[in-house]
Amino acid sequence: MPQEGESFKVTPWKVEGKVDYDRLIEIFGTSRIDDPLRERLRKVLGNDLHPLLSRGIYYSHRDLPWILDQYEKGNPFFLYTGRGPSGDVHLSHLIPFEFCAYLQRKLDVDLWIQITDDEKFLFKRDLSLEDATKLGMENLLDLLAPGFDPRRVHILFDTVSIRTLYPLALEVARRVTYSTARAVFGFSAENNIGSIFYTALQSVPAFLPSRKEGRAVPCLIPCGIDQDPHFRITRDVAEPLGFPKPALVHNLLVPSLLGNGKMSSSSDATEGAIYLKDSPEDVQRKISHGFTGGRATVEEQRRLGATPEVCSVWALWRSRFAEKESEFAEITQDCRSGALMCGECKARLIPRVQKFLEEHQTRREGVRAWVSQTIVDAH
Amino acid sequence: MPQEGESFKVTPWKVEGKVDYDRLIEIFGTSRIDDPLRERLRKVLGNDLHPLLSRGIYYSHRDLPWILDQYEKGNPFFLYTGRGPSGDVHLSHLIPFEFCAYLQRKLDVDLWIQITDDEKFLFKRDLSLEDATKLGMENLLDLLAPGFDPRRVHILFDTVSIRTLYPLALEVARRVTYSTARAVFGFSAENNIGSIFYTALQSVPAFLPSRKEGRAVPCLIPCGIDQDPHFRITRDVAEPLGFPKPALVHNLLVPSLLGNGKMSSSSDATEGAIYLKDSPEDVQRKISHGFTGGRATVEEQRRLGATPEVCSVWALWRSRFAEKESEFAEITQDCRSGALMCGECKARLIPRVQKFLEEHQTRREGVRAWVSQTIVDAH
Numbered sequence: 001m002p003q004e005g006e007s008f009k010v011t012p013w014k015v016e017g018k019v020d021y022d023r024l025i026e027i028f029g030t031s032r033i034d035d036p037l038r039e040r041l042r043k044v045l046g047n048d049l050h051p052l053l054s055r056g057i058y059y060s061h062r063d064l065p066w067i068l069d070q071y072e073k074g075n076p077f078f079l080y081t082g083r084g085p086s087g088d089v090h091l092s093h094l095i096p097f098e099f100c101a102y103l104q105r106k107l108d109v110d111l112w113i114q115i116t117d118d119e120k121f122l123f124k125r126d127l128s129l130e131d132a133t134k135l136g137m138e139n140l141l142d143l144l145a146p147g148f149d150p151r152r153v154h155i156l157f158d159t160v161s162i163r164t165l166y167p168l169a170l171e172v173a174r175r176v177t178y179s180t181a182r183a184v185f186g187f188s189a190e191n192n193i194g195s196i197f198y199t200a201l202q203s204v205p206a207f208l209p210s211r212k213e214g215r216a217v218p219c220l221i222p223c224g225i226d227q228d229p230h231f232r233i234t235r236d237v238a239e240p241l242g243f244p245k246p247a248l249v250h251n252l253l254v255p256s257l258l259g260n261g262k263m264s265s266s267s268d269a270t271e272g273a274i275y276l277k278d279s280p281e282d283v284q285r286k287i288s289h290g291f292t293g294g295r296a297t298v299e300e301q302r303r304l305g306a307t308p309e310v311c312s313v314w315a316l317w318r319s320r321f322a323e324k325e326s327e328f329a330e331i332t333q334d335c336r337s338g339a340l341m342c343g344e345c346k347a348r349l350i351p352r353v354q355k356f357l358e359e360h361q362t363r364r365e366g367v368r369a370w371v372s373q374t375i376v377d378a379h
Numbered sequence: 380m381p382q383e384g385e386s387f388k389v390t391p392w393k394v395e396g397k398v399d400y401d402r403l404i405e406i407f408g409t410s411r412i413d414d415p416l417r418e419r420l421r422k423v424l425g426n427d428l429h430p431l432l433s434r435g436i437y438y439s440h441r442d443l444p445w446i447l448d449q450y451e452k453g454n455p456f457f458l459y460t461g462r463g464p465s466g467d468v469h470l471s472h473l474i475p476f477e478f479c480a481y482l483q484r485k486l487d488v489d490l491w492i493q494i495t496d497d498e499k500f501l502f503k504r505d506l507s508l509e510d511a512t513k514l515g516m517e518n519l520l521d522l523l524a525p526g527f528d529p530r531r532v533h534i535l536f537d538t539v540s541i542r543t544l545y546p547l548a549l550e551v552a553r554r555v556t557y558s559t560a561r562a563v564f565g566f567s568a569e570n571n572i573g574s575i576f577y578t579a580l581q582s583v584p585a586f587l588p589s590r591k592e593g594r595a596v597p598c599l600i601p602c603g604i605d606q607d608p609h610f611r612i613t614r615d616v617a618e619p620l621g622f623p624k625p626a627l628v629h630n631l632l633v634p635s636l637l638g639n640g641k642m643s644s645s646s647d648a649t650e651g652a653i654y655l656k657d658s659p660e661d662v663q664r665k666i667s668h669g670f671t672g673g674r675a676t677v678e679e680q681r682r683l684g685a686t687p688e689v690c691s692v693w694a695l696w697r698s699r700f701a702e703k704e705s706e707f708a709e710i711t712q713d714c715r716s717g718a719l720m721c722g723e724c725k726a727r728l729i730p731r732v733q734k735f736l737e738e739h740q741t742r743r744e745g746v747r748a749w750v751s752q753t754i755v756d757a758h
Contacts, residue, residue: 118549125553129546162545163756167508167538170497173573174504178557181572193560194552197576377542 082114259291461493464515638670
């Protein structure tokens with residue numbers, strides 16, 4: 001965590017301050033998803049790139065061109081993403097899963113999902129393990145709602161699938177010193193011994209398909225940039241253990257509607273995030289109060305325009321609610337020019353979000369029939 | 380590990396120097412098994428106390444009187460012991476298992492055994508996990524050969540039983556800081572993160588029966604005194620987690636036949652230990668070369684006598700090969716007086732050990748039929 005002297009701090013468990021995402025690429029040593037790479041992605045994925053790619057929410061990567069090389073050579077990758085179940089799922093948590101659903105539809109690839117109930121128990125003093133496990137089971141319905149091929153989904157639910165996970169976690173753990181974990185995560189001597197070990201578990205899904213198949217199966221991990229430290233460790237131990245280094249694509253963290261840090265279910269600020277189970281009234285209230293990039297007065301905003309880049313409402317349009325690129329471009333331009341007032345923008349967005357959540361609930365119930373069949377070691 | 384300034388060092392993974400067992404009681408803060416306590420044990424166990432008790436090999440304890448109180452009140456305890464499978468089993472490893480077999484015969488109590496293949500993999504760079512697991516399975520046949528009631532044996536084999544072990548290990552781990560683990564075990568920043576976490580696993584069997592039965596089931600742990608640091612942690616976290624503190628009885632570590640440190644399969648010095656699979660020729664050779672407490676010349680020894688307390692051959696008589704107390708007293712006295720020469724003593728011992736190993740092999744094969752039935756989660 002070499003973030004000393006920065007005005008923000010990003011770890012897998014906490015994001016503080018206003019994150020400078022460009023700076024984070026330098027600090028973490030990742031690569032930007034630039035225009036030439038986006039062009040290459042269009043060749044593989046089609047011209048209608050997913051908004052998460054075309055609008056730069058997936059903005060950083062490690063070894064993404066290598067994954068595309070492998071795919072084009074006929075050695076398809078698998079996807080790996082996950083969630084630590086510390087509360088209900090909100091819109092931001094859905095991003096990697098929507099992205100994986102898109103990649104699976106386009107490329108017919110397998111998806112491995114890790115649910116880290118152990119992690120959340122170890123890092124949150126006020127959460128019981130029983131509750132973390134229950135939350136994980138409930139969360140899965142939300143996370144799978146974007147639409148997956150059940151035959152190509154494999155869930156590693158840490159406390160359930162531990163017999164499959166543990167041997168490889170031991171192999172990882174033997175190669176990671178406390179000194180390394182401390183440097184990567186910023187641990188102190190007061191961290192508990194489970195929290196120090198935990199990262200070994202998060203490496204396992206990147207290696208498991210290679211171990212099972214007895215050959216090098218490339219892995220692509222879509223995740224929030226805050227999770228990158230875990231996978232630096234994964235990449236460091238991969239080759240000594242005989243596995244290919246996993247590639248990553250990193251998304252920006254969706255800003256809180258309250259205008260502070262990332263949208264998080266972990267803070268008390270439930271008003272800062274739209275939860276997938278929120279009622280139409282919740283959506284109305286939260287977006288109406290949402291932090292924007294507007295000016296102090298209507299007159300000033302008409303004259304000078306607003307700043308979409310700092311606006312939590314614009315971030316929602318950007319992530320999924322502007323369906324067409326033309327609409328997203330128009331909203332952005334009208335915001336910047338002063339043609340679109342924040343109240344009007346919010347009033348347009350609210351029914352979109354309400355409709356999305358309503359449809360999500362239906363999709364979510366459709367998952368219930370098959371989800372438990374895909375949990376490794378559950379039966 | 381507050382052993383600075385001592386001429387020896389005892390950790391669960393390494394014993395260095397000549398151990399002062401009396402001093403170890405002070406350093407570890409345990410209690411001596413003294414004559415009044417032995418008298419009380421006779422009341423519960425019968426007058427024919429096991430040689431391991433009557434000859435002071437079980438010499439230290441924590442809360443043993445409490446366990447006897449509980450037993451007498453009709454709240455019987457269960458036994459918990461274990462082994463880290465880093466090689467073949469030798470006579471010293473058998474001590475806690477022989478002691479448990481005796482207690483089970485006398486008191487009809489359950490035995491929980493932990494086989495820590497994960498631990499040995501994490502602490503030994505040259506051991507593969509696969510080999511550790513295989514060794515564990517083979518070791519079990521030896522360890523169970525002393526004779527147990529199969530219906531009252533429960534084996535927690537770490538990589539096999541991890542789904543049962545892991546949730547409780549997480550509960551333990553959340554309550555143990557790195558700072559504590561470092562102080563108890565003497566870890567450095569170069570220890571791997573698995574080795575730091577591992578102790579949480581070793582606490583679990585002490586709590587599992589209470590968790591399963593939903594009531595406080597007392598636990599007695601017979602183990603080598605070198606394992607005490609793990610159980611200091613177990614005892615520290617017990618009450619906050621709602622479990623009774625386990626009691627312990629500690630045995631001395633059997634000295635190497637080479638006269639240095641404890642009898643260990645971990646060192647290259649296979650000549651220092653009698654393995655349960657040793658041939659009659661191995662036994663002959665190893666004991667013939669065994670380090671003794673004898674004098675430089677026969678004449679001197681006749682005149683001054685020898686010193687049984689430092690003799691690795693006397694330690695074998697003491698641990699199990701002098702079957703009757705009268706014989707043990709006679710050997711000890713004749714050694715000290717100079718009536719018994721080392722060569723003669725060894726010549727008497729060798730056929731006893733050869734016979735023991737031969738009978739052991741038969742008992743060992745008898746275990747094969749049922750051992751796998753007692754491994755938790757194996758089926």
